[in-house]
Amino acid sequence: MVILQTLVKKFGIWVAYLAVLLLLPQLFDSILAISIYNQMAIAIVFALSYNMLLGQGGMLSFGHAVYFGMGGFLGVHTLLMIENESVYFSVMWVPFIGGLFGLLCALFIGSFSTRKAGTVFAMISLGIGELIAASSLIFVDFFGGEAGISGDRTFGPTFFGVDFAQNIQIYYLAAIWTFIATIFMYLFTQTPAGRMANAVRDNPIRAEFIGYSARRVRFISFCAAGLFAGVAGGLFALNYEFITEENLNAATSGRVLLMAYIGGLGYFIGPIIGAVLLTLMNTLLSTYTDLWLLYLGILFLLTVMFLPRGFAGFIMMHQVAWLRGRLTSLIKPYLITGLPALVFLLGVVTLIELIHTEDETLSIWGLSLTPASVPTWIVLIAITGAAFYGIRRSLPQLREAWHAANKPDGEGN
Amino acid sequence: MLDVLIFATLNGLVTGLLLFMLASGLTLIFSMMGVLNFAHASFYMLGAYFAYSLSLYFGFWTGLIFAPLIVGVLGALVERYGLRRVHQAGHVAELVFTFGLAFLIEEAVQFFWGRDTKSYQSPDVLNFALFTLFGQEFSAYRGFMIAISVGIFIGLYYVLTRSRVGIIIQAAITHPNTVANLGHNVPLIFMGVFGVGTALAGVAGVIAGPVLTTFPGMATVLGSIVFVIVVIGGLGSLAGAFIASLLIGLLQSFAIASDVGMEDLLDLFGISFPYDHALADLWGLTLPQVAPILPFLLLVLVLIFRPTGLMGKREE
Amino acid sequence: MAILSLKDVHKSFGITHIIRGVSLDIEQGEKHAIIGPNGAGKSTLYHLISGLYSVTSGTIELKGEEIQNKPPYEISRRGLARSFQVTNIFPRMSVFENVRCALLWSRGFRYSFWHLLGRQGELNDCAMEVLSQIGLLEKASFPAGELAYAQQRALELGITIASGAEVILLDEPVAGMSHSEAENAVQLIRQITEGKTLVMVEHDMNIVFDVADRISVLVYGEVIASDKPAAIRGNQRVQEAYLGEVATHA
Numbered sequence A: 001m002v003i004l005q006t007l008v009k010k011f012g013i014w015v016a017y018l019a020v021l022l023l024l025p026q027l028f029d030s031i032l033a034i035s036i037y038n039q040m041a042i043a044i045v046f047a048l049s050y051n052m053l054l055g056q057g058g059m060l061s062f063g064h065a066v067y068f069g070m071g072g073f074l075g076v077h078t079l080l081m082i083e084n085e086s087v088y089f090s091v092m093w094v095p096f097i098g099g100l101f102g103l104l105c106a107l108f109i110g111s112f113s114t115r116k117a118g119t120v121f122a123m124i125s126l127g128i129g130e131l132i133a134a135s136s137l138i139f140v141d142f143f144g145g146e147a148g149i150s151g152d153r154t155f156g157p158t159f160f161g162v163d164f165a166q167n168i169q170i171y172y173l174a175a176i177w178t179f180i181a182t183i184f185m186y187l188f189t190q191t192p193a194g195r196m197a198n199a200v201r202d203n204p205i206r207a208e209f210i211g212y213s214a215r216r217v218r219f220i221s222f223c224a225a226g227l228f229a230g231v232a233g234g235l236f237a238l239n240y241e242f243i244t245e246e247n248l249n250a251a252t253s254g255r256v257l258l259m260a261y262i263g264g265l266g267y268f269i270g271p272i273i274g275a276v277l278l279t280l281m282n283t284l285l286s287t288y289t290d291l292w293l294l295y296l297g298i299l300f301l302l303t304v305m306f307l308p309r310g311f312a313g314f315i316m317m318h319q320v321a322w323l324r325g326r327l328t329s330l331i332k333p334y335l336i337t338g339l340p341a342l343v344f345l346l347g348v349v350t351l352i353e354l355i356h357t358e359d360e361t362l363s364i365w366g367l368s369l370t371p372a373s374v375p376t377w378i379v380l381i382a383i384t385g386a387a388f389y390g391i392r393r394s395l396p397q398l399r400e401a402w403h404a405a406n407k408p409d410g411e412g413n
Numbered sequence B: 001m002l003d004v005l006i007f008a009t010l011n012g013l014v015t016g017l018l019l020f021m022l023a024s025g026l027t028l029i030f031s032m033m034g035v036l037n038f039a040h041a042s043f044y045m046l047g048a049y050f051a052y053s054l055s056l057y058f059g060f061w062t063g064l065i066f067a068p069l070i071v072g073v074l075g076a077l078v079e080r081y082g083l084r085r086v087h088q089a090g091h092v093a094e095l096v097f098t099f100g101l102a103f104l105i106e107e108a109v110q111f112f113w114g115r116d117t118k119s120y121q122s123p124d125v126l127n128f129a130l131f132t133l134f135g136q137e138f139s140a141y142r143g144f145m146i147a148i149s150v151g152i153f154i155g156l157y158y159v160l161t162r163s164r165v166g167i168i169i170q171a172a173i174t175h176p177n178t179v180a181n182l183g184h185n186v187p188l189i190f191m192g193v194f195g196v197g198t199a200l201a202g203v204a205g206v207i208a209g210p211v212l213t214t215f216p217g218m219a220t221v222l223g224s225i226v227f228v229i230v231v232i233g234g235l236g237s238l239a240g241a242f243i244a245s246l247l248i249g250l251l252q253s254f255a256i257a258s259d260v261g262m263e264d265l266l267d268l269f270g271i272s273f274p275y276d277h278a279l280a281d282l283w284g285l286t287l288p289q290v291a292p293i294l295p296f297l298l299l300v301l302v303l304i305f306r307p308t309g310l311m312g313k314r315e316e
Numbered sequence C: 001m002a003i004l005s006l007k008d009v010h011k012s013f014g015i016t017h018i019i020r021g022v023s024l025d026i027e028q029g030e031k032h033a034i035i036g037p038n039g040a041g042k043s044t045l046y047h048l049i050s051g052l053y054s055v056t057s058g059t060i061e062l063k064g065e066e067i068q069n070k071p072p073y074e075i076s077r078r079g080l081a082r083s084f085q086v087t088n089i090f091p092r093m094s095v096f097e098n099v100r101c102a103l104l105w106s107r108g109f110r111y112s113f114w115h116l117l118g119r120q121g122e123l124n125d126c127a128m129e130v131l132s133q134i135g136l137l138e139k140a141s142f143p144a145g146e147l148a149y150a151q152q153r154a155l156e157l158g159i160t161i162a163s164g165a166e167v168i169l170l171d172e173p174v175a176g177m178s179h180s181e182a183e184n185a186v187q188l189i190r191q192i193t194e195g196k197t198l199v200m201v202e203h204d205m206n207i208v209f210d211v212a213d214r215i216s217v218l219v220y221g222e223v224i225a226s227d228k229p230a231a232i233r234g235n236q237r238v239q240e241a242y243l244g245e246v247a248t249h250a
């Protein structure tokens, strides 16, 4: 019984994670849902690998997509090789091959780029990223030029009869890979190299006085991040069966930075949250509005300004209040501010959409609005303005409640 | 041959000066606040778009004057309400903030002006050939670009070295605390420098818009190049940024103008390779093809072998 | 034979000559204090010994091997640890992690990414032991950056001594502490440097004369005297250069 309890305590979260991954298709099993799950799995591995750089190791990279893309390109080439029978193994190993190639690229590039952290590292990563993205249009044999390269995952030996032709099969495969990659990335944080990565992030100079070369520590994290980015790239190759230059350029590098940052860099779970959130925006929100990137940009800037530790950080902020048993005292003030905030948000979005639309009427939230009608605008602006006023009015109360909930026990007034 | 040489030099000069107009603002901002403004080229793009809209109603010259002003005010606001807030969280947060800003501005431009290319035109008065050499025309507008850039730099140099404000700014760059203790309002100076720096980018946008086309991707195209320049020149060094700007401008225009390729190079050493080889792409490379990656190659090499850049100060 | 030995060490920053030919021999097990006015170059000397700065000329030997111009981590691995005048810890990591990281190299973990730290019972016990020595056991899971100043100084000391280095360089370990805090810290320093070689920069003369077996006086980058405490107290040049005011106060 005791053993069972410790097992649950120690591994419960991992079992839950695996269960969620494996049970998701039971929840929704449409083609769209499965394709979204696949994208999430890829994004989770990619974002977690980015966190090894920035969150754990303090290296701000603007070129992390290089390792993702390289893994993906070799992944597709592997599919092609399986197809024309120059190699003989199941396609389920493609992410592994991708990872190896990501690692190889990281070994090479990291050997000189990890000398410094900070701005120099950021600039080198940017330069390399641009360099490789531009070269990919030159070296057509490997990268396939603008069109990219494509393969077919239905060849090669099956795995106990599973041929990975259907998306759902790929999803289960991706779920397993994601689970394994997540575990390994977590375990890495618990090793000397992983801990020293934190130390070097915090204070590279002091780290050298306790026996560690900051450069070597960075290099190891960098290689590990490259490895897992490559795994994500391999998963991408397997899922889409094609890959283009776009998957290793600056835009993709930027997107993974957004994911990790919005999710929360300081926490292991942060990038997972970010990956899920951004995938949902990318897939669902984009079907409702073609302005979703604008909203993403706003969300990102607001996160950087007001939630520097991301969504995960926002959740963790409540730990103190939770431990002191005062979390419930926050519910009311949250509602009082949250309600106008929600109205404000909806109002702003409606206004933005109204400006943007070129149709006669705009259907939104079940309403249909006419951009040409002046009263519509006046009412909308009035509501939004009132909501803003409501936020301003209620904010001091929220702040006060927050302080009260976080005050150490036994302190007066 | 001579004609190619001369025109490549002139075009390189135009590009180089334009790049320096961006790089100088970026460098000023960096040396003062220690933040590399990722969104700098986005202000350049805003300059072009504002000028385009203004030119529709009031003509080119109004745009030339007012667009940079608007951009400068926007820049100052960004510093005041955005950057200053993230400043406490450190340089990585600042860099990430400006990165997000660049992202947002690109989306906002598409929101307000649409995705298509705008037909932002140079003014009619400047639509003539300044001179003709070897049968090739050099347009008056390009001459005008050179004149404006040089004019601004002389003005900037004068303000920075001769005026009271300039001297305070120079002092604030190296000793912000001392300057604050002397009773100067350092945050205000920061805001001002950020505003002026972005306004400079705005000017660059206004005059580059008609030549380099005004479209939502124009910031991305130039942005990373400008980054390359300030890093190659040595972060915080105006002289270095100047040299690097011209260097990159000339490098690109020469690379594009020449038609030398890898094959010619290999021929020189008497080497030849089969065309059906797996690396055939490599042998077949020509200089115009690699022109876009040259700046980045240079950046990586400089960062590896001389991380402080050409004119940068000693390593910290 | 001296465990740490400096021979005619010079250091210039550009044209300013900061360390002007320092020669110093520190014996195994000695408690050595370096005193001198502000700006004399004491911290700079530490930076040279510990590898943060490269020397302009001269040699530094640790256990008979030249270590000048070697990177800090190599010097640290040879058994020399130092603390900093300005607190220099890992602010976002927990206090426990700070100390445990300081232990890793000396326990042979190197850059391992296959050992799980949670399972290294002996390592963790040892880290806890250090924490209890420096009195931070209760703060073990606190982020180091949120400790009070005196606690951060204690942690600074903990990081320095954790690895069990034979030679320990402390740079003003009690500066900025209240009287009682300083007393505790000195007690602690004495206890944890038992049997080891200690070099200490300190402005508080009571502590210096209390702890040190030998004192060197550094003025304008030169050692003007190096002797037993009693002899230093009586030294005319030292009185003039540095001790004068303190001595009259005392």
Ligand SMILES: Nc1ncnc2c1ncn2[C@@H]1O[C@H](COP(=O)(O)OP(=O)(O)OP(=O)(O)O)[C@@H](O)[C@H]1O
Residues within 6 Å of the ligand: C013, C018, C036, C037, C038, C039, C040, C041, C042, C043, C044, C045, C085
């Ligand atoms: N990196 C550097 N570049 C230039 N000058 C330096 C540098 N580091 C130290 N100095 C100068 O060297 C001199 C000695 O400084 P140091 O910090 O070693 O003095 P100190 O004896 O430790 O003084 P204190 O008792 O105040 O700590 C000072 O004048 C300082 O300005």
Ligand SMILES: [Mg+2]
Residues within 6 Å of the ligand: C042, C043, C044, C085, C171
């Ligand atoms: Mg000192």
